[in-house]
Amino acid sequence: MKPISFLLIEDDLIETLKFNRVLDTLKIKHSVNRVENGEEALEFLKNTDEVPDVILLDLNMPKMNGIEFLKILKDDRVLKYIPAIILSTSNNQKDILECYKIGIAGYLLKPLKYEDYSLKIKNLVVYWSCNEFIKV
Amino acid sequence: MSTTDLEILQRALLRERKARKAAENILEEKSRELYSITQQLKEANEKLQSGLTEKTTELQGVFDNLVDAYVLMDLGGNIIKLNEAAKELFGYDVPKEAVNVVRLIYKEDFNYAMLSFNLLIETGSFSDYIARVYTKNKGVRWVHINASIIKNSKNKPIGAQGIVKDITDQRAIEQQNNKLVQDLEKSNEELAEYAHIVSHDLKSPLRSINALVNWLREDYKSILDDAGLENMRLIEQTLEKMEHLINGILNYSSVNNIAVLKHEAVDINSIIKEIENTIFIPKHIKIIKKQNLPVINGDKTRLQQLFQNIISNAVNYIDKEIGIIQISFEDKKTHYLFEIKDNGIGIEKEYFDKIFKIFQSLGNNKNSTGIGLSIVKKIIEIYDGEIWLESVPKVGTSFFFTLKK
Amino acid sequence: MKGIVFTEFLELVEEKFGLAMVDKIITDSNLPSGGAYTAIGTYDFAEMLSLLTHLSEQTSIAIDDLLLVYGEHFFSVLARSYPQLIEKYKEPIELLSSIENHIHVEVRKIYPDAELPTFEIVEKTEQALIMIYKSSRAMSKFGLGLMYKAFAHYNANATILLDKIKVDGTEVKFSITQN
Numbered sequence: 006m007k008p009i010s011f012l013l014i015e016d017d018l019i020e021t022l023k024f025n026r027v028l029d030t031l032k033i034k035h036s037v038n039r040v041e042n043g044e045e046a047l048e049f050l051k052n053t054d055e056v057p058d059v060i061l062l063d064l065n066m067p068k069m070n071g072i073e074f075l076k077i078l079k080d081d082r083v084l085k086y087i088p089a090i091i092l093s094t095s096n097n098q099k100d101i102l103e104c105y106k107i108g109i110a111g112y113l114l115k116p117l118k119y120e121d122y123s124l125k126i127k128n129l130v131v132y133w134s135c136n137e138f139i140k141v
Numbered sequence: 142m143s144t145t146d147l148e149i150l151q152r153a154l155l156r157e158r159k160a161r162k163a164a165e166n167i168l169e170e171k172s173r174e175l176y177s178i179t180q181q182l183k184e185a186n187e188k189l190q191s192g193l194t195e196k197t198t199e200l201q202g203v204f205d206n207l208v209d210a211y212v213l214m215d216l217g218g219n220i221i222k223l224n225e226a227a228k229e230l231f232g233y234d235v236p237k238e239a240v241n242v243v244r245l246i247y248k249e250d251f252n253y254a255m256l257s258f259n260l261l262i263e264t265g266s267f268s269d270y271i272a273r274v275y276t277k278n279k280g281v282r283w284v285h286i287n288a289s290i291i292k293n294s295k296n297k298p299i300g301a302q303g304i305v306k307d308i309t310d311q312r313a314i315e316q317q318n319n320k321l322v323q324d325l326e327k328s329n330e331e332l333a334e335y336a337h338i339v340s341h342d343l344k345s346p347l348r349s350i351n352a353l354v355n356w357l358r359e360d361y362k363s364i365l366d367d368a369g370l371e372n373m374r375l376i377e378q379t380l381e382k383m384e385h386l387i388n389g390i391l392n393y394s395s396v397n398n399i400a401v402l403k404h405e406a407v408d409i410n411s412i413i414k415e416i417e418n419t420i421f422i423p424k425h426i427k428i429i430k431k432q433n434l435p436v437i438n439g440d441k442t443r444l445q446q447l448f449q450n451i452i453s454n455a456v457n458y459i460d461k462e463i464g465i466i467q468i469s470f471e472d473k474k475t476h477y478l479f480e481i482k483d484n485g486i487g488i489e490k491e492y493f494d495k496i497f498k499i500f501q502s503l504g505n506n507k508n509s510t511g512i513g514l515s516i517v518k519k520i521i522e523i524y525d526g527e528i529w530l531e532s533v534p535k536v537g538t539s540f541f542f543t544l545k546k
Numbered sequence: 547m548k549g550i551v552f553t554e555f556l557e558l559v560e561e562k563f564g565l566a567m568v569d570k571i572i573t574d575s576n577l578p579s580g581g582a583y584t585a586i587g588t589y590d591f592a593e594m595l596s597l598l599t600h601l602s603e604q605t606s607i608a609i610d611d612l613l614l615v616y617g618e619h620f621f622s623v624l625a626r627s628y629p630q631l632i633e634k635y636k637e638p639i640e641l642l643s644s645i646e647n648h649i650h651v652e653v654r655k656i657y658p659d660a661e662l663p664t665f666e667i668v669e670k671t672e673q674a675l676i677m678i679y680k681s682s683r684a685m686s687k688f689g690l691g692l693m694y695k696a697f698a699h700y701n702a703n704a705t706i707l708l709d710k711i712k713v714d715g716t717e718v719k720f721s722i723t724q725n
Contacts, residue, residue, distance in 0.1 A: 163582060
């Protein structure tokens with residue numbers, strides 16, 4: 006089975022560590038590429054041969070914020086087919102609505118407790134590893 | 142001439158003389174009558190004259206002293222009369238100067254003016270015409286006009302009169318106020334937005350610390366003693382409290398965001414049911430509705446927040462073996478008066494005001510941030526209500542609040 | 547009764563029968579006023595009655611005939627004094643039918659205390675008029691004289707029949723037909 010590939014857009018180092026640590030406990034084959042912000046993500050996507058299966062991104066990022074990045078992503082003829090999932094501490098209704106409007110595959114609220122976080126990420130990875138992806 | 146003839150003539154003469162005297166007396170009597178009648182007439186005339194002058198002066202006074210400008214024109218728009226205020230406003234001295242109202246209409250308002258004039262001719266009046274006019278000395282002014290047609294005794298329109306109010310300054314102030322309100326709304330929105338961003342920035346490190354503590358415990362399980370584990374538990378507890386606080390601030394700052402307020406029929410009964418499903422209520426505490434609760438027009442989220450904060454407060458502070466939270470209301474015509482009564486620990490009178498202020502938590506309850514009741518107060522203020530309480534320490538507390546229908 | 551009725555009457559008597567006749571009937575009548583009349587005064591009707599009675603005695607002319615002649619004379623007095631009152635009317639029938647509603651109204655404006663007869667119109671066409679004369683003075687013949695002269699004034703003439711409704715002549719029907 007082909008490993009599932011993630012692009013994690015996250016500026017916080019510990020958040021990245023958390024994500025990797027959860028994934029390492031799983032038996033699912035995976036690969037994670039991490040960039041720190043939207044600009045880097047676009048750069049990465051432009052130059053890579055391996056388009057990720059799923060993009061995970063934080064909304065509050067330095068330079069280009071998550072929503073701006075999403076808009077560019079969903080406007081792209083090729084990249085718009087990649088499911089994008091938001092990881093955020095904010096449940097601002099305005100932001101959630103805006104994200105779904107642009108087109109997201111999920112909105113995950115980061116819980117305070119690591120155990121809760123771990124459970125959510127596990128479920129997410131398990132769920133997406135069951136999915137079929139399309140490469141254009 | 143015979144004596145008889147002479148006598149006849151003498152008698153005739155005598156009669157003539159007598160008749161003349163009688164006639165003179167009558168005439169004199171009549172002249173006296175005439176004189177006195179003339180005098181009376183003269184007096185009556187004088188009275189009428191002065192009465193008329195009085196009335197005319199009175200009217201002139203009213204006309205001149207009208208604070209608003211008064212304009213009288215014929216149907217061709219030629220101004221016939223201006224009162225003092227109108228002369229002052231427009232700067233023309235009618236009738237010394239001939240002015241047609243068309244000359245006074247601001248270029249861009251011309252079509253509007255013509256529409257209004259047609260309305261005046263067709264229906265006999267127009268009101269609340271607001272447009273600009275040219276004046277001789279004051280430049281372009283904004284005016285408010287109410288006008289009506291004047292008809293002659295045969296009901297035929299002969300002219301029109303209007304009361305003109307200079308609203309230039311008033312408009313400027315209104316515009317200024319509107320701008321202020323808009324700015325305020327914008328800055329309120331920005332503030333709510335800002336609260337979201339700040340809370341995100343504050344929450345992220347909490348998550349990191351939590352994860353790190355977790356890992357320490359996981360990775361160094363074998364070498365940590367009980368004290369170390371206890372300290373880690375305390376760190377986690379402190380993080381939770383911090384998280385709670387941040388959420389509280391976030392809620393408080395978004396209550397004011399009127400832009401997102403909905404206006405819908407909200408059944409308070411179903412709100413209570415939802416609260417019972419949302420918050421944790423220990424088995425020994427019962428929520429009792431004294432009667433069926435009303436339906437209120439408002440924002441469901443805010444109303445739930447209001448009831449939920451008071452009820453969960455009550456739940457948190459009940460120290461009795463059997464806890465009772467009783468909800469009732471009274472219909473007060475314009476408002477509903479609610480009472481939420483508990484048999485909790487009660488509140489000392491000196492804290493009655495303090496508890497509604499932000500960050501004023503009285504107890505040392507871990508679920509209390511001191512923001513809940515200040516949010517309650519804010520929501521009640523949105524619905525033109527008031528909140529107060531009665532409490533007996535150790536016996537219980539009643540929160541009373543009103544909500545506009 | 548208005549003084550002018552007396553002064554005009556005595557003038558007519560003087561004209562027709564001389565000053566001596568005037569002196570005679572005044573003396574015989576033994577009048578409260580002494581016969582010193584002024585047109586603008588007001589005198590008791592009884593004096594007129596007394597003067598007429600004595601004139602009738604002296605001249606052997608019936609009182610009614612005297613009244614008729616005096617009425618004819620009095621029209622000219624009215625026409626001279628109040629021409630505008632008469633000029634208002636184009637036809638004599640119009641003039642006569644307006645006595646009650648117009649002419650007497652005007653008279654009362656000048657002489658509020660005048661005691662006037664009433665003329666009630668029974669029937670009126672362009673050419674004919676039936677009126678009921680009512681007056682305690684019973685001087686319908688005086689009215690008849692006035693009417694004849696009124697027609698003459700318009701260069702017209704008429705047949706006027708008088709029927710006494712009351713024997714004492716206080717109520718008389720005038721049937722007037724213009725020829």
